[in-house]
Amino acid sequence: MKFIHCLLFSLFTSLSWASDDQSSKEDLTELLSLNCQTPSVTLHVFSTKLNPVWMINTTQIVNIKNVTKKILKEYDHRQLSPANSTTRIMGYHGFTISCSPEKEIFIHGLTSLENHLLETGRSHLSPTILRHVREHLGRSIAVTKYAVLTRINCDRVPIKGSDKVPVYNPLTGNGGCFVKKQSKNNCYAYGTNIVTNTFPQPGRYSGSRLSSITCESVRRAAVLDGLVYYGTLIPKGHPKAGHFVALLIWPNADYHWVRRDANGYWSHKPGAGAITNKDNTGSLITNPALSNLAPWRIFCGYYIAQPSKINIR
Numbered sequence: 001m002k003f004i005h006c007l008l009f010s011l012f013t014s015l016s017w018a019s020d021d022q023s024s025k026e027d028l029t030e031l032l033s034l035n036c037q038t039p040s041v042t043l044h045v046f047s048t049k050l051n052p053v054w055m056i057n058t059t060q061i062v063n064i065k066n067v068t069k070k071i072l073k074e075y076d077h078r079q080l081s082p083a084n085s086t087t088r089i090m091g092y093h094g095f096t097i098s099c100s101p102e103k104e105i106f107i108h109g110l111t112s113l114e115n116h117l118l119e120t121g122r123s124h125l126s127p128t129i130l131r132h133v134r135e136h137l138g139r140s141i142a143v144t145k146y147a148v149l150t151r152i153n154c155d156r157v158p159i160k161g162s163d164k165v166p167v168y169n170p171l172t173g174n175g176g177c178f179v180k181k182q183s184k185n186n187c188y189a190y191g192t193n194i195v196t197n198t199f200p201q202p203g204r205y206s207g208s209r210l211s212s213i214t215c216e217s218v219r220r221a222a223v224l225d226g227l228v229y230y231g232t233l234i235p236k237g238h239p240k241a242g243h244f245v246a247l248l249i250w251p252n253a254d255y256h257w258v259r260r261d262a263n264g265y266w267s268h269k270p271g272a273g274a275i276t277n278k279d280n281t282g283s284l285i286t287n288p289a290l291s292n293l294a295p296w297r298i299f300c301g302y303y304i305a306q307p308s309k310i311n312i313r
Protein backbone atom coordinates (compact mmCIF):
# COMPACT_ATOMS: atom_id res chain seq x y z
CA MET A 1 0.00 0.00 0.00
CA LYS A 2 2.73 2.39 0.97
CA PHE A 3 4.58 1.51 -2.23
CA ILE A 4 1.59 2.39 -4.38
CA HIS A 5 1.20 5.65 -2.58
CA CYS A 6 4.82 6.56 -3.31
CA LEU A 7 4.41 5.75 -6.96
CA LEU A 8 1.35 7.92 -7.29
CA PHE A 9 3.10 10.63 -5.38
CA SER A 10 6.03 10.68 -7.75
CA LEU A 11 3.79 10.45 -10.77
CA PHE A 12 1.24 13.13 -9.99
CA THR A 13 2.68 15.56 -7.53
CA SER A 14 6.29 16.00 -8.60
CA LEU A 15 5.42 18.91 -10.72
CA SER A 16 6.13 22.55 -10.67
CA TRP A 17 4.51 25.48 -12.29
CA ALA A 18 6.31 28.63 -13.24
CA SER A 19 5.51 31.54 -15.44
CA ASP A 20 7.54 34.36 -16.91
CA ASP A 21 6.92 36.84 -19.64
CA GLN A 22 10.30 38.32 -20.53
CA SER A 23 13.63 36.84 -21.63
CA SER A 24 16.04 36.68 -18.69
CA LYS A 25 19.47 38.22 -18.37
CA GLU A 26 20.89 34.71 -18.75
CA ASP A 27 19.07 34.25 -22.07
CA LEU A 28 20.55 37.51 -23.37
CA THR A 29 24.04 36.63 -22.18
CA GLU A 30 23.74 33.36 -24.09
CA LEU A 31 22.65 35.26 -27.17
CA LEU A 32 25.83 37.35 -26.96
CA SER A 33 27.91 34.20 -26.89
CA LEU A 34 26.34 32.66 -30.01
CA ASN A 35 29.31 31.98 -32.21
CA CYS A 36 28.21 30.65 -35.58
CA GLN A 37 28.24 32.61 -38.84
CA THR A 38 24.58 32.23 -39.72
CA PRO A 39 22.22 31.56 -36.81
CA SER A 40 18.63 30.59 -37.54
CA VAL A 41 15.63 32.53 -36.30
CA THR A 42 12.22 30.95 -35.64
CA LEU A 43 9.07 33.03 -35.36
CA HIS A 44 6.62 31.42 -32.93
CA VAL A 45 3.23 32.23 -34.34
CA PHE A 46 1.39 29.22 -35.78
CA SER A 47 -0.80 26.66 -34.12
CA THR A 48 -0.95 23.78 -36.61
CA LYS A 49 1.65 24.65 -39.25
CA LEU A 50 5.38 24.59 -38.63
CA ASN A 51 6.65 28.01 -37.61
CA PRO A 52 8.63 30.12 -40.14
CA VAL A 53 12.43 29.72 -39.88
CA TRP A 54 15.14 31.70 -41.68
CA MET A 55 18.89 32.28 -41.49
CA ILE A 56 20.50 35.58 -40.65
CA ASN A 57 23.91 36.75 -41.82
CA THR A 58 26.96 38.16 -40.03
CA THR A 59 25.89 41.80 -40.33
CA GLN A 60 22.47 41.02 -38.93
CA ILE A 61 23.76 39.06 -35.93
CA VAL A 62 26.24 41.84 -35.08
CA ASN A 63 23.35 44.27 -35.15
CA ILE A 64 21.22 42.04 -32.94
CA LYS A 65 24.06 41.59 -30.46
CA ASN A 66 24.41 45.36 -30.28
CA VAL A 67 20.74 45.74 -29.34
CA THR A 68 21.15 42.90 -26.83
CA LYS A 69 24.11 44.63 -25.16
CA LYS A 70 22.02 47.74 -24.74
CA ILE A 71 19.19 45.77 -23.09
CA LEU A 72 21.68 44.00 -20.79
CA LYS A 73 22.93 47.39 -19.62
CA GLU A 74 19.34 48.37 -18.85
CA TYR A 75 18.97 45.14 -16.88
CA ASP A 76 22.09 46.00 -14.88
CA HIS A 77 20.87 49.50 -14.11
CA ARG A 78 17.34 48.27 -13.39
CA GLN A 79 16.03 50.51 -16.14
CA LEU A 80 14.42 47.83 -18.22
CA SER A 81 10.68 48.25 -18.56
CA PRO A 82 8.71 45.12 -17.77
CA ALA A 83 7.03 43.25 -20.58
CA ASN A 84 3.66 44.62 -21.58
CA SER A 85 1.35 41.95 -20.32
CA THR A 86 -1.53 40.35 -22.15
CA THR A 87 -3.93 37.49 -21.55
CA ARG A 88 -3.68 36.58 -25.25
CA ILE A 89 -2.70 32.98 -25.86
CA MET A 90 -3.12 32.66 -29.64
CA GLY A 91 -0.62 33.70 -32.29
CA TYR A 92 2.64 35.53 -31.77
CA HIS A 93 4.71 34.25 -28.80
CA GLY A 94 8.27 35.38 -29.52
CA PHE A 95 11.39 34.27 -31.42
CA THR A 96 14.04 31.68 -30.91
CA ILE A 97 17.53 32.21 -32.18
CA SER A 98 20.04 29.39 -32.33
CA CYS A 99 23.18 27.96 -33.85
CA SER A 100 22.10 24.36 -33.24
CA PRO A 101 18.85 22.65 -32.30
CA GLU A 102 20.30 21.69 -28.90
CA LYS A 103 20.55 25.27 -27.76
CA GLU A 104 17.74 27.62 -28.56
CA ILE A 105 17.41 31.06 -26.99
CA PHE A 106 13.84 32.27 -26.58
CA ILE A 107 13.31 36.01 -26.97
CA HIS A 108 10.09 37.62 -25.81
CA GLY A 109 8.86 40.64 -23.89
CA LEU A 110 11.60 42.91 -25.32
CA THR A 111 10.13 45.14 -28.01
CA SER A 112 13.36 46.57 -29.47
CA LEU A 113 15.05 43.21 -29.86
CA GLU A 114 11.92 41.55 -31.24
CA ASN A 115 11.57 44.36 -33.73
CA HIS A 116 15.11 43.75 -35.03
CA LEU A 117 14.48 40.03 -35.29
CA LEU A 118 11.25 40.61 -37.19
CA GLU A 119 13.01 42.92 -39.64
CA THR A 120 15.46 40.14 -40.53
CA GLY A 121 12.49 37.98 -41.55
CA ARG A 122 10.64 40.54 -43.62
CA SER A 123 11.23 38.85 -46.97
CA HIS A 124 10.29 35.44 -45.54
CA LEU A 125 6.92 36.40 -44.08
CA SER A 126 3.54 37.13 -45.64
CA PRO A 127 1.89 40.53 -45.10
CA THR A 128 -0.76 38.80 -42.93
CA ILE A 129 1.86 37.43 -40.55
CA LEU A 130 3.91 40.67 -40.49
CA ARG A 131 0.82 42.71 -39.62
CA HIS A 132 -0.16 40.37 -36.79
CA VAL A 133 3.34 40.25 -35.27
CA ARG A 134 3.88 44.02 -35.50
CA GLU A 135 0.61 44.53 -33.67
CA HIS A 136 1.78 42.37 -30.76
CA LEU A 137 5.55 43.02 -30.52
CA GLY A 138 6.66 43.15 -26.90
CA ARG A 139 3.21 42.10 -25.72
CA SER A 140 4.44 38.92 -24.34
CA ILE A 141 2.46 35.79 -23.66
CA ALA A 142 3.49 34.42 -20.28
CA VAL A 143 5.20 31.06 -20.69
CA THR A 144 3.56 28.28 -18.74
CA LYS A 145 6.02 25.60 -17.75
CA TYR A 146 4.55 22.33 -16.63
CA ALA A 147 6.94 19.73 -15.33
CA VAL A 148 5.75 16.17 -15.37
CA LEU A 149 7.17 12.82 -14.42
CA THR A 150 5.78 10.07 -16.52
CA ARG A 151 6.41 6.34 -16.61
CA ILE A 152 5.17 6.15 -20.17
CA ASN A 153 7.73 6.05 -22.95
CA CYS A 154 6.73 9.18 -24.88
CA ASP A 155 8.91 8.19 -27.85
CA ARG A 156 6.85 5.13 -28.71
CA VAL A 157 4.44 6.97 -31.00
CA PRO A 158 1.67 7.22 -31.93
CA ILE A 159 0.25 7.22 -28.40
CA LYS A 160 -3.51 7.26 -28.78
CA GLY A 161 -5.86 8.33 -26.01
CA SER A 162 -8.88 6.11 -25.42
CA ASP A 163 -12.16 6.56 -27.26
CA LYS A 164 -13.67 7.96 -24.06
CA VAL A 165 -14.11 11.70 -23.66
CA PRO A 166 -10.76 13.10 -22.44
CA VAL A 167 -10.44 14.51 -18.93
CA TYR A 168 -8.80 17.94 -18.82
CA ASN A 169 -5.49 17.61 -17.04
CA PRO A 170 -2.37 18.76 -18.91
CA LEU A 171 -0.11 16.85 -16.52
CA THR A 172 -1.68 13.44 -16.87
CA GLY A 173 -3.52 13.65 -20.21
CA ASN A 174 -2.21 10.96 -22.55
CA GLY A 175 0.43 9.93 -20.00
CA GLY A 176 1.78 13.47 -19.66
CA CYS A 177 3.39 13.17 -23.10
CA PHE A 178 1.86 16.40 -24.45
CA VAL A 179 3.90 18.13 -21.74
CA LYS A 180 7.05 16.03 -21.96
CA LYS A 181 7.06 16.40 -25.76
CA GLN A 182 5.44 19.82 -25.79
CA SER A 183 7.34 21.30 -28.73
CA LYS A 184 6.71 18.27 -30.95
CA ASN A 185 2.94 18.16 -30.63
CA ASN A 186 0.52 20.83 -31.82
CA CYS A 187 -3.20 21.59 -31.63
CA TYR A 188 -4.05 18.79 -34.09
CA ALA A 189 -2.25 16.18 -31.96
CA TYR A 190 -3.84 17.49 -28.76
CA GLY A 191 -7.28 17.93 -30.31
CA THR A 192 -7.41 14.37 -31.60
CA ASN A 193 -5.71 13.16 -28.37
CA ILE A 194 -2.89 11.42 -30.25
CA VAL A 195 0.76 12.06 -29.36
CA THR A 196 2.83 11.81 -32.56
CA ASN A 197 5.93 13.95 -31.85
CA THR A 198 5.72 15.02 -35.51
CA PHE A 199 3.77 18.31 -35.30
CA PRO A 200 1.06 16.53 -37.30
CA GLN A 201 -0.73 18.17 -40.21
CA PRO A 202 -4.23 17.38 -41.46
CA GLY A 203 -3.94 15.11 -44.51
CA ARG A 204 -0.23 14.37 -44.20
CA TYR A 205 -0.85 10.75 -43.14
CA SER A 206 -3.56 10.18 -45.72
CA GLY A 207 -1.57 11.77 -48.53
CA SER A 208 -3.69 14.85 -49.06
CA ARG A 209 -1.65 18.03 -49.35
CA LEU A 210 -3.33 21.28 -48.43
CA SER A 211 -2.83 23.79 -51.20
CA SER A 212 -4.78 26.55 -49.47
CA ILE A 213 -6.16 27.16 -46.02
CA THR A 214 -9.91 27.19 -46.19
CA CYS A 215 -12.57 25.42 -44.12
CA GLU A 216 -13.25 23.13 -47.11
CA SER A 217 -9.64 22.14 -47.80
CA VAL A 218 -8.88 21.37 -44.15
CA ARG A 219 -12.17 19.48 -43.84
CA ARG A 220 -11.25 17.25 -46.78
CA ALA A 221 -7.86 16.47 -45.25
CA ALA A 222 -9.23 15.88 -41.74
CA VAL A 223 -11.96 13.53 -42.96
CA LEU A 224 -9.35 11.49 -44.85
CA ASP A 225 -7.42 11.21 -41.57
CA GLY A 226 -10.54 9.72 -39.95
CA LEU A 227 -12.33 12.65 -38.31
CA VAL A 228 -16.09 12.77 -38.86
CA TYR A 229 -17.70 16.07 -39.81
CA TYR A 230 -20.60 16.92 -37.47
CA GLY A 231 -21.85 20.33 -38.56
CA THR A 232 -21.78 23.93 -37.41
CA LEU A 233 -24.35 23.76 -34.60
CA ILE A 234 -22.73 23.32 -31.21
CA PRO A 235 -23.31 19.70 -30.10
CA LYS A 236 -24.98 18.90 -26.81
CA GLY A 237 -22.89 16.68 -24.53
CA HIS A 238 -20.49 14.17 -26.00
CA PRO A 239 -20.58 11.68 -28.88
CA LYS A 240 -21.19 7.94 -28.19
CA ALA A 241 -17.57 7.19 -29.00
CA GLY A 242 -14.71 9.66 -29.14
CA HIS A 243 -15.02 13.37 -28.42
CA PHE A 244 -15.90 16.60 -30.20
CA VAL A 245 -13.30 18.89 -31.74
CA ALA A 246 -13.81 22.23 -33.47
CA LEU A 247 -11.90 23.73 -36.39
CA LEU A 248 -11.05 27.41 -36.80
CA ILE A 249 -9.14 29.23 -39.53
CA TRP A 250 -6.80 32.20 -39.63
CA PRO A 251 -7.40 33.07 -43.29
CA ASN A 252 -4.36 32.55 -45.54
CA ALA A 253 -2.20 31.68 -42.57
CA ASP A 254 -3.06 28.71 -40.35
CA TYR A 255 -5.75 26.55 -38.78
CA HIS A 256 -6.53 25.60 -35.20
CA TRP A 257 -8.29 22.80 -33.31
CA VAL A 258 -9.91 22.79 -29.88
CA ARG A 259 -11.51 19.80 -28.13
CA ARG A 260 -14.37 19.32 -25.67
CA ASP A 261 -13.30 17.61 -22.47
CA ALA A 262 -15.37 15.63 -19.98
CA ASN A 263 -16.02 18.77 -17.90
CA GLY A 264 -17.85 20.32 -20.87
CA TYR A 265 -15.28 23.07 -21.47
CA TRP A 266 -13.01 23.21 -24.51
CA SER A 267 -9.23 23.02 -24.27
CA HIS A 268 -6.40 23.36 -26.76
CA LYS A 269 -2.68 23.51 -27.34
CA PRO A 270 -1.65 26.55 -29.38
CA GLY A 271 1.19 25.20 -31.53
CA ALA A 272 4.27 24.25 -29.57
CA GLY A 273 2.92 26.14 -26.57
CA ALA A 274 1.37 24.88 -23.36
CA ILE A 275 -2.06 23.28 -23.04
CA THR A 276 -4.77 25.64 -21.81
CA ASN A 277 -8.56 25.80 -21.45
CA LYS A 278 -8.72 29.58 -21.82
CA ASP A 279 -9.18 31.96 -24.74
CA ASN A 280 -7.44 35.30 -25.48
CA THR A 281 -9.50 37.10 -22.83
CA GLY A 282 -8.60 34.60 -20.10
CA SER A 283 -12.08 33.07 -20.13
CA LEU A 284 -12.93 29.37 -20.10
CA ILE A 285 -14.10 28.25 -23.52
CA THR A 286 -17.76 27.24 -23.51
CA ASN A 287 -18.41 27.84 -27.21
CA PRO A 288 -15.47 27.88 -29.65
CA ALA A 289 -17.52 29.78 -32.25
CA LEU A 290 -18.00 32.69 -29.84
CA SER A 291 -14.68 32.63 -27.95
CA ASN A 292 -11.83 35.02 -28.73
CA LEU A 293 -9.27 32.87 -30.54
CA ALA A 294 -8.09 35.67 -32.84
CA PRO A 295 -6.47 35.78 -35.32
CA TRP A 296 -8.11 32.38 -35.91
CA ARG A 297 -11.40 34.17 -36.50
CA ILE A 298 -13.26 31.96 -38.94
CA PHE A 299 -15.22 29.20 -37.29
CA CYS A 300 -15.50 26.16 -39.57
CA GLY A 301 -17.47 23.56 -37.63
CA TYR A 302 -17.46 20.57 -35.33
CA TYR A 303 -16.03 17.09 -35.83
CA ILE A 304 -16.04 13.80 -33.95
CA ALA A 305 -12.55 12.56 -33.14
CA GLN A 306 -12.34 8.91 -32.17
CA PRO A 307 -8.62 8.20 -31.63
CA SER A 308 -8.83 4.49 -32.54
CA LYS A 309 -10.22 5.46 -35.98
CA ILE A 310 -7.82 8.30 -36.71
CA ASN A 311 -4.36 8.24 -38.25
CA ILE A 312 -2.27 11.39 -38.22
CA ARG A 313 1.34 12.22 -38.84
Ligand SMILES: *[C@@H]1O[C@H](CO)[C@@H](O)[C@H](O)[C@H]1NC(C)=O
Binds near residue numbers: 057058059060
Ligand atom coordinates in the same frame (compact mmCIF):
# COMPACT_ATOMS: atom_id res chain seq x y z
C1 LIG B 1 22.90 40.59 -44.75
O1 LIG B 1 21.54 40.69 -45.11
C2 LIG B 1 21.10 42.03 -45.26
C3 LIG B 1 19.59 42.00 -45.47
O2 LIG B 1 19.22 41.06 -46.41
C4 LIG B 1 21.85 42.69 -46.41
O3 LIG B 1 21.43 44.04 -46.57
C5 LIG B 1 23.33 42.63 -46.11
O4 LIG B 1 24.06 43.14 -47.20
C6 LIG B 1 23.78 41.22 -45.81
N1 LIG B 1 25.17 41.23 -45.36
C7 LIG B 1 26.05 40.30 -45.69
C8 LIG B 1 27.42 40.42 -45.07
O5 LIG B 1 25.78 39.37 -46.43
Ligand SMILES: *[C@@H]1O[C@H](CO)[C@@H](O)[C@H](O)[C@H]1NC(C)=O
Binds near residue numbers: 059062063066
Ligand atom coordinates in the same frame (compact mmCIF):
# COMPACT_ATOMS: atom_id res chain seq x y z
C1 LIG C 1 27.73 47.54 -33.06
O1 LIG C 1 28.44 48.20 -32.04
C2 LIG C 1 29.78 48.44 -32.36
C3 LIG C 1 30.47 49.01 -31.13
O2 LIG C 1 29.61 49.82 -30.38
C4 LIG C 1 29.85 49.40 -33.54
O3 LIG C 1 31.20 49.64 -33.90
C5 LIG C 1 29.13 48.78 -34.72
O4 LIG C 1 29.05 49.70 -35.79
C6 LIG C 1 27.73 48.36 -34.32
N1 LIG C 1 27.19 47.57 -35.43
C7 LIG C 1 25.96 47.69 -35.87
C8 LIG C 1 25.60 46.80 -37.00
O5 LIG C 1 25.16 48.49 -35.39
Ligand SMILES: *[C@@H]1O[C@H](CO)[C@@H](O)[C@H](O)[C@H]1NC(C)=O
Binds near residue numbers: 080081084
Ligand atom coordinates in the same frame (compact mmCIF):
# COMPACT_ATOMS: atom_id res chain seq x y z
C1 LIG D 1 5.88 48.27 -23.59
O1 LIG D 1 5.21 49.16 -24.47
C2 LIG D 1 5.71 50.49 -24.48
C3 LIG D 1 4.81 51.33 -25.34
O2 LIG D 1 4.51 50.66 -26.54
C4 LIG D 1 7.18 50.47 -24.95
O3 LIG D 1 7.71 51.76 -24.95
C5 LIG D 1 7.97 49.57 -24.03
O4 LIG D 1 9.30 49.47 -24.51
C6 LIG D 1 7.35 48.18 -23.96
N1 LIG D 1 8.09 47.35 -23.01
C7 LIG D 1 9.01 46.46 -23.38
C8 LIG D 1 9.69 45.73 -22.31
O5 LIG D 1 9.26 46.22 -24.55
